[in-house]
Amino acid sequence: MSKIAVFGTGMVGDTIGSKLIELGHSVMMGSRTKDNEKAKAFANKYLGKATVGTYAEAAAFGEIIFNCTAGGGSIEALKMAGEKNINEKIIVDIANPLDFSKGMPPSLSVSNTHSLGEEIQKTFPQTKVVKTLNTIWCGLMVNPQMINGGDHSIFISGNEASAKDKVKGILKSFGWSEKNILDLGDITTARGTEMYLPLWLRIWGATQNGAFNIKIVS
Amino acid sequence: MSKIAVFGTGMVGDTIGSKLIELGHSVMMGSRTKDNEKAKAFANKYLGKATVGTYAEAAAFGEIIFNCTAGGGSIEALKMAGEKNINEKIIVDIANPLDFSKGMPPSLSVSNTHSLGEEIQKTFPQTKVVKTLNTIWCGLMVNPQMINGGDHSIFISGNEASAKDKVKGILKSFGWSEKNILDLGDITTARGTEMYLPLWLRIWGATQNGAFNIKIVS
Numbered sequence: 001m002s003k004i005a006v007f008g009t010g011m012v013g014d015t016i017g018s019k020l021i022e023l024g025h026s027v028m029m030g031s032r033t034k035d036n037e038k039a040k041a042f043a044n045k046y047l048g049k050a051t052v053g054t055y056a057e058a059a060a061f062g063e064i065i066f067n068c069t070a071g072g073g074s075i076e077a078l079k080m081a082g083e084k085n086i087n088e089k090i091i092v093d094i095a096n097p098l099d100f101s102k103g104m105p106p107s108l109s110v111s112n113t114h115s116l117g118e119e120i121q122k123t124f125p126q127t128k129v130v131k132t133l134n135t136i137w138c139g140l141m142v143n144p145q146m147i148n149g150g151d152h153s154i155f156i157s158g159n160e161a162s163a164k165d166k167v168k169g170i171l172k173s174f175g176w177s178e179k180n181i182l183d184l185g186d187i188t189t190a191r192g193t194e195m196y197l198p199l200w201l202r203i204w205g206a207t208q209n210g211a212f213n214i215k216i217v218s
Numbered sequence: 219m220s221k222i223a224v225f226g227t228g229m230v231g232d233t234i235g236s237k238l239i240e241l242g243h244s245v246m247m248g249s250r251t252k253d254n255e256k257a258k259a260f261a262n263k264y265l266g267k268a269t270v271g272t273y274a275e276a277a278a279f280g281e282i283i284f285n286c287t288a289g290g291g292s293i294e295a296l297k298m299a300g301e302k303n304i305n306e307k308i309i310v311d312i313a314n315p316l317d318f319s320k321g322m323p324p325s326l327s328v329s330n331t332h333s334l335g336e337e338i339q340k341t342f343p344q345t346k347v348v349k350t351l352n353t354i355w356c357g358l359m360v361n362p363q364m365i366n367g368g369d370h371s372i373f374i375s376g377n378e379a380s381a382k383d384k385v386k387g388i389l390k391s392f393g394w395s396e397k398n399i400l401d402l403g404d405i406t407t408a409r410g411t412e413m414y415l416p417l418w419l420r421i422w423g424a425t426q427n428g429a430f431n432i433k434i435v436s
Contacts, residue, residue: 102331111413112325148435155417184420192417195329199373199410202402203434212436217366218427 001025005062007055007077009038012094012138013068017042019142020066021049023173030058032080059085064092064166071097071116072109075123087126090163092170093117093190094133094141096197105201108194117157117190128163131190132156132171135200137210144175144213152213153180157189182216219243223280225273225295227256230312230356231286235260237360238284239267241391248276250298277303282310282384289315289334290327293341305344308381310388311335311408312351312359314415323419326412335375335408346381349408350374350389353418355428362393362431370431371398375407400434 001024006017009031017027028051029039039052051061059065059081069077074095078086097116099109110116117131133141135155144150154176158164168181184192204210219242224235227249235245246269247257257270269279277283277299287295292313296304315334317327328334335349351359353373362368372394376382386399402410422428 107330112329112416113320152435153432182421182424184424189420189424192420195413195415196417198330199414202407202410203400206400206402206407207434207436209436212434214371214432215435216421216425216430217370217433218425218430 002063003028003061005030005058005065006068007031007058007065007074007081008068008070009036009042010068010070012141013066014038014042015138015142016066016068016094017050018046019174021046027051028053028058028061030055030077030081032077055081056085059089062089064090064170067091067093067095067120069095071095072099074116074120078120078124083124083126086124088128090128090130090166091120091124092133092167093120093129093131096134096194098197105198105205108197111191111195113191115188115190115194117187117194121159121187128158128160129187130156130158130163130167131187131193132167135193135196136213140211140213142174144180147211147213148215150175150177151180152215153182154213155182155184155189155193157184157187157193159186180215220281221246221279223248223276223283224286225249225276225283225292225299226286226288227254227260228286228288230359231284232256232260233356233360234284234286234312235268236264237392239264245269246271246276246279248273248295248299250295273299274303277307280307282308282388285309285311285313285338287313289313290317292334292338296338296342301342301344304342306346308346308348308384309338309342310351310385311338311347311349314352314412316415323416323423326415329409329413331409333406333408333412335405335412339377339405346376346378347405348374348376348381348385349405349411350385353411353414354431358429358431360392362398365429365431366433368393368395369398370433371400372431373400373402373407373411375402375405375411377404398433
């Protein structure tokens with residue numbers, strides 16, 4: 001079992017953090033301030049297993065960092081964490097660079113020839129960024145069996161094979177089967193999964209159901 | 219049976235045109251010049267059923283226009299066709315705005331807050347643009363049964379319900395089942411399907427198999 005930092009106190013952070021604790025890991029939920037109410041509520045749900053801290057404290061605690069912040073705040077959160085606390089560590093980047101300023105559904109603040117995953121990797125070159133899980137609603141991230149008997153696709157992008165293997169292990173512990181985890185390649189492939197979001201949003205809009213995913217068939 | 223214009227003499231135009239002829243439609247393949255060698259070869263394959271012309275001649279002939287040009291040349295092709303020949307007609311837009319100038323895999327020349335489908339609709343407001351089939355390899359467009367028993371998803375975007383219904387009818391004649399045709403909404407939803415291309419390209423890169431599609435599961 002690992003010590004894991006979860007950055008972000010929203011629904012995604014709460015869902016990922018809760019699953020990690022259920023699996024026996026120790027979790028510190030990080031946010032801007034020590035007294036974030038949502039982080040404290042999370043820790044109170046899991047007394048003895050979850051704690052609360054600043055981004056810097058959580059990063060120092062974690063062997064792995066889950067980035068569950070809003071995409072627009074991810075770089076700043078990692079800067080607040082401090083390079084000495086994040087260097088050499090795996091950052092599991094679940095965030096999407098959604099831009100709500102140009103109307104609904106949101107567009108992306110970076111896309112096409114760049115991605116948030118790459119931006120994080122470039123800004124913090126000593127970390128090991130692994131982009132995954134950003135293509136689905138958080139409830140499915142930790143419970144793929146909720147739909148189609150768990151048989152649907154998830155993607156993984158990152159520069160380092162060993163870091164991707166470690167994250168694949170976590171995905172499997174979440175219930176993802178090996179055959180449904182597709183390694184797309186290096187971190188530039190995060191452009192693909194982030195740019196899928198606009199289609200995701202419109203499928204959601206058309207079906208009014210967020211508990212869906214895509215399955216690659218061939 | 220209909221008279222249909224197919225713009226574009228590449229693999230997509232040839233595949234779509236051949237299927238339309240197999241289904242009993244009359245096809246005129248349009249290109250910049252009357253003497254395009256690939257268009258002539260196509261017409262020679264289907265003597266009596268297929269003809270060749272300029273974009274303007276093909277558009278004047280067709281009750282429906284399939285845009286199978288490269289995305290970067292679609293607007294110009296439609297301008298060459300002339301508004302009097304395309305107005306009030308359905309343009310089935312299969313093209314993607316792929317930009318090969320910034321390295322491989324290609325990026326998109328328009329995306330995020332705009333799309334090629336919208337650009338065509340805006341440039342030619344009297345036409346009825348229906349975006350569809352742009353998310354898969356052309357072999358699958360006209361033969362969905364090739365994989366997974368035909369059970370996978372195709373999207374449709376456009377402002378006018380009657381035009382989308384007509385195109386849905388064509389999709390069904392290609393072998394798509396009603397349950398797998400998802401109407402995403404108006405033409406702005408083409409942003410979603412066009413922005414899926416970068417993920418498509420990376421799935422193709424990772425699996426080395428272009429004969430795949432996604433199936434929405436929920």
